[in-house]
Amino acid sequence: MTAVTSHGTADLAVDLAPHNPRELLLRNPFMAASGCFGYGEEYAGVIDIQRLGAFVSKGITPERRAGNAMPRIVETPAGMLNAIGLQNPGIHGFVKKYPTLWDSWAVPAIVNISAEAVDDYAMMAAMLDEQPGIAAIEINVSCPNISRGGYCFGWDAEMSAEVTRAVRGVTTLPIIVKLSPGASDIVSVAIAVEAAGADAISLINTLVGMAIDVRRRRPLLANETGGVSGPAIKPIAVRMVYQVASAVRIPVVGMGGIMSLNDALEFFLAGASAVQIGTGIFVDPGLPIRLIDELSQWLDEEGFSSFNQIVGLANVGFRSGDPHLFRFREASGL
Amino acid sequence: MTAVTSHGTADLAVDLAPHNPRELLLRNPFMAASGCFGYGEEYAGVIDIQRLGAFVSKGITPERRAGNAMPRIVETPAGMLNAIGLQNPGIHGFVKKYPTLWDSWAVPAIVNISAEAVDDYAMMAAMLDEQPGIAAIEINVSCPNISRGGYCFGWDAEMSAEVTRAVRGVTTLPIIVKLSPGASDIVSVAIAVEAAGADAISLINTLVGMAIDVRRRRPLLANETGGVSGPAIKPIAVRMVYQVASAVRIPVVGMGGIMSLNDALEFFLAGASAVQIGTGIFVDPGLPIRLIDELSQWLDEEGFSSFNQIVGLANVGFRSGDPHLFRFREASGL
Amino acid sequence: MRRQLAQVETTGTSREFESQVLAVDHTMGDAILLTVSAPTTVVQRLNSGQFFNVSCRFPGSFDPLLRRPYSVYRAHQQPSSLTFLVRPFGRGSAWLAGRTPGERLEILGPLGNSFVIPPRAQRLLMLAGGVGVAPLVMLSDVAVARGLDVVFVMGAADAAGLLPASELRGPVEYVVATDDGSRGHHGLATEIVGDYVHWADQIYACGPEPMYRTLRTVADTHRINKKPGVQISVERGMACGFGACLGCVVETRRGMIASCVDGPVFDFDEVVF
Amino acid sequence: MRRQLAQVETTGTSREFESQVLAVDHTMGDAILLTVSAPTTVVQRLNSGQFFNVSCRFPGSFDPLLRRPYSVYRAHQQPSSLTFLVRPFGRGSAWLAGRTPGERLEILGPLGNSFVIPPRAQRLLMLAGGVGVAPLVMLSDVAVARGLDVVFVMGAADAAGLLPASELRGPVEYVVATDDGSRGHHGLATEIVGDYVHWADQIYACGPEPMYRTLRTVADTHRINKKPGVQISVERGMACGFGACLGCVVETRRGMIASCVDGPVFDFDEVVF
């Protein structure tokens, strides 16, 4: 696959798995985020999905899930809460349909996997390794670890690394580990999953939130809590991308509230080699495709010949591998 | 001091330190948040500050601080980022002026203290214990612990408890510990500070965030990172209050993005015995006073004779002291 | 007019367009009729029951963030435009109801499936609860143009909340009920709908969830051999509008179904309340 | 008119009021003059250089969240009102510039200190950069009413960005500069201001930060014994407007000073750039 830019002259291509022989080459750094783009086909008649850098599927689980009761979404200030409950056909139902469909597509398709036990992650990854049409696996570690009393995998560096190692052991597919913003020390988690064999890191998943229905005197979501996404969380996401990008040497994929080229550039300059768009697609389905053209034009105007030149430009410690300096500055001075 | 409600018939009074003989009796559950109300005097000519339930001072540190370079604030979607850098006269400068001034006021004044070492917290608390005009101490644990490489006190249950114990050891003043939302496991921190002698818990402080100036290719804030406040963080705050209120038996003070009575009621129904308003005062200085009257009217309309009756109404596990059930549900099902 | 009843195509034809407010008319209570320009391709392939997702904020603001779905009340060919019935309720609809002619709106659609008039149906009964009247007005227009018989039952809190009879076109029997008895039957619309159930070949309903629960009882009481069929339009909070987020599902006998693509119109007997 | 120069009281008199847009007039470039109603008590105690914090969003929306500060361009007694000069720039000002007469706005103020005309000053030099012209227009009005001599120097990108001469009232010498040379001096306003420095008893400036940096050189070159004094109005992002958040500080020889209460007007020599 060679890089194709439709407008402008700058090279938009980016490899998200430079250390993996199977590589993960994107034509441009704009991806659709997990849970916000179904399995790609939902948007096939709406936008030219083949132009995307890549898309990530809805989270797949070991068994089929009916999802949570309604209501599943609530709007919050400049954002939304969702508690879909991972409604999906399960890995077995999934492999019957999508790998073959995606194999005929030009756009790289990435499968997002969620589980509550390390073995289940590995089981799904092993099944996906044999399938056609799959460009990479994104591991969602924002799940409760049953064997640890439901403590979230993604809050703990060692637990996140364990999942990564297990998946790495069963597949040569590029692996992106998607971090949870609930981790106090996101940098330690990032360093641990890098060491455990992740090809790239994506962040951030939603932050756990809640809204109360004052009239009915109960939480608005049937599930009580949900995940906050959208512009409201952008400053938190940019900060975490900035920190992680200066601490690891593998590519970082940023997301959280991207609604415009300026938002995407914040992530790129902070050190993201690509971005995912989730809630922004709900609000404006044409957004990711439009951003490809806008980025291309911006790079030309600013005199860059390649997208890679802007990654990390605003990040003094970008890929310095020294997380501690930054962590200290962050906690002080607020 | 007896409870006075200016409108309506419902009793709005609340005691935030029911286990402390010095008690912390508020006429109503509306407080001004630290860093958003100066030392009270700034708003003295603007609103009737004496009607507030209480107010919390700007964070005081062991030494005087000039604060960060500019810019110190940036607007974010439905919120703002601040990195003031704790500009304050230091505890010695503070005690020269404010305790005497406040002693002549009817409104309870609470001092917020910040430090980077356990001893410094204790030193400040000991000094405050002897002063007039101080109703309580709010401990801000969202600070880096110098002796632990800058790891934030508030992210760790034991470190937060240590600060609480040290302060408890030197003062009989009511102590409110203000938790950091950066803690992965906020419930453990809450339980630990309760055990260490806190009279009440307040939450949440700001979330660490960042914004990038795309044109200048550097972080917008001179300090790079700052704290996110305002409506954007409300769902996260409500969730944490809900969780903490069901896990501890001491009063919980909620805050984060309150802009209306409905917002305040979300916190009360989630289990907050009082709320603080920060960013909302910037946007609408009359807000906290207006909310007193609106709450009073709402309680009458809904047939409650006392504010205390609504605390925790939407929280099934309110003060059950069983944090684990909830923690599990939270991590699952997103 | 026949073209409006062609088989529904959902996502394949859905698209975003910038629209201009053409007119704002006051109608039932505080609700307004908002007429906005729309591409001819959109207006021509539209079916009754479909809806559009409208941005309810000004450019540069992200609050409120999500688009709001509005059913089509009427579509017009000259000029190519759509009319929505908007009741100011929360912050999105209040913003929308405050627009003035000439202002621009971002609109996405048409979305969703549509009401179906079975080939041999001649007698159509429509049941509207409050602002739920919107999609039934378009459906009624279509039925009248086809020469079908329509009985239109509407319920509202008071007389001001009722659709003015002049808004229904052609020979439609219009029966009303008000909670306060200020016009028509004193009580719920569901209390009078039973009178027409045996007459009707097909029933259509759009209103709040409690209305559907009462309708269930009415239907169970009056229908002997599961006829006539009932089609209802269900209201769910939505995010994407394309079946991608699964935030808007309706529990049916077939499982959790996205109401933005396989709804908002559902076979009443399929839905689990 | 003398009343407008009474000693400034800041927080004690500041208050929030709901205001109505009375007029929107087009002026320099895409900037507008927004005239809004204000209580007489507010208008009467106002001083030139003071500002108001205006909500730039519709009710129910929290984005953009913070109020925007706008200097008073002119105050009117009949009807009691204020005029702001608003240049659509980002999302807040673009929203504000899009308001139409009759709409309501939430306004907080007056805030801040004000320009001071020293007792014996007779010759006032004003230096305006772009939209920074706003507070100097009010100051110029006051000076003219007092019978003082005013030289008003303004710089802008091009002729369209200049304040029309007709907007300055009374006998004011108006000298302009444009970056593109389309009117007046071809270059920066700071390049011609030197000609008047020795003439002036007092200098007032309001414009972007780079203008102040150039002005520093001009002042250092032309001023022999630290006269005339220079008062500048400094622009800082603000949150509270009452000195409570310390988000708007200006670094001065006296330390970090809140520009919302002890500014926006500063003695130029005090400010550390």
Ligand SMILES: Cc1cc2nc3c(=O)[nH]c(=O)nc-3n(C[C@H](O)[C@H](O)[C@H](O)COP(=O)(O)OP(=O)(O)OC[C@H]3O[C@@H](n4cnc5c(N)ncnc54)[C@H](O)[C@@H]3O)c2cc1C
């Ligand atoms: C298919 C369809 C057709 C509709 N047609 C019409 C119509 O013709 N006329 C009309 O006036 N209204 C119609 N609605 C309702 C409309 O979309 C808005 O919900 C309504 O106008 C209130 O929006 P608001 O912004 O004013 O209220 P808000 O203040 O945003 O919301 C009020 C309440 O609605 C719920 N809600 C709103 N949006 C969401 C969401 N995305 N997710 C979860 N819950 C949510 C919440 O419980 C909230 O408390 C339709 C809805 C659907 C689904």
Ligand SMILES: Cc1cc2nc3c(=O)[nH]c(=O)nc-3n(C[C@H](O)[C@H](O)[C@H](O)COP(=O)(O)OP(=O)(O)OC[C@H]3O[C@@H](n4cnc5c(N)ncnc54)[C@H](O)[C@@H]3O)c2cc1C
């Ligand atoms: C005392 C004073 C008087 C002013 N008088 C006028 C006037 O008469 N006419 C006029 O047009 N403008 C005036 N301004 C500027 C005005 O307040 C707005 O900043 C300007 O209109 C741009 O706002 P916006 O919402 O369009 O831009 P935004 O898109 O919100 O902001 C543009 C940029 O401005 C900065 N910014 C804006 N607000 C903040 C904040 N709260 N904190 C930090 N940074 C911020 C940011 O860097 C941002 O990127 C004045 C400002 C001050 C402080």
Ligand SMILES: Cc1cc2nc3c(=O)[nH]c(=O)nc-3n(C[C@H](O)[C@H](O)[C@H](O)COP(=O)(O)O)c2cc1C
């Ligand atoms: C409705 C919805 C469903 C989601 N489902 C998943 C999921 O299944 N797996 C996952 O890793 N992230 C999921 N996410 C998180 C998004 O992929 C993304 O990390 C988050 O929404 C932040 O990006 P945004 O602000 O652009 O939406 C979901 C988000 C939303 C809004």
Ligand SMILES: Cc1cc2nc3c(=O)[nH]c(=O)nc-3n(C[C@H](O)[C@H](O)[C@H](O)COP(=O)(O)O)c2cc1C
């Ligand atoms: C400008 C600013 C300064 C603050 N300073 C402090 C502080 O000194 N100490 C502290 O504990 N919290 C401080 N906070 C946090 C607030 O007290 C509050 O916890 C937070 O802003 C969330 O509430 P809000 O959304 O209502 O503002 C500050 C917040 C802001 C916006």
Ligand code: FES
């Ligand atoms: S709104 Fe997203 S699936 Fe229906």
Ligand code: FES
């Ligand atoms: S704006 Fe808060 S101190 Fe000036």
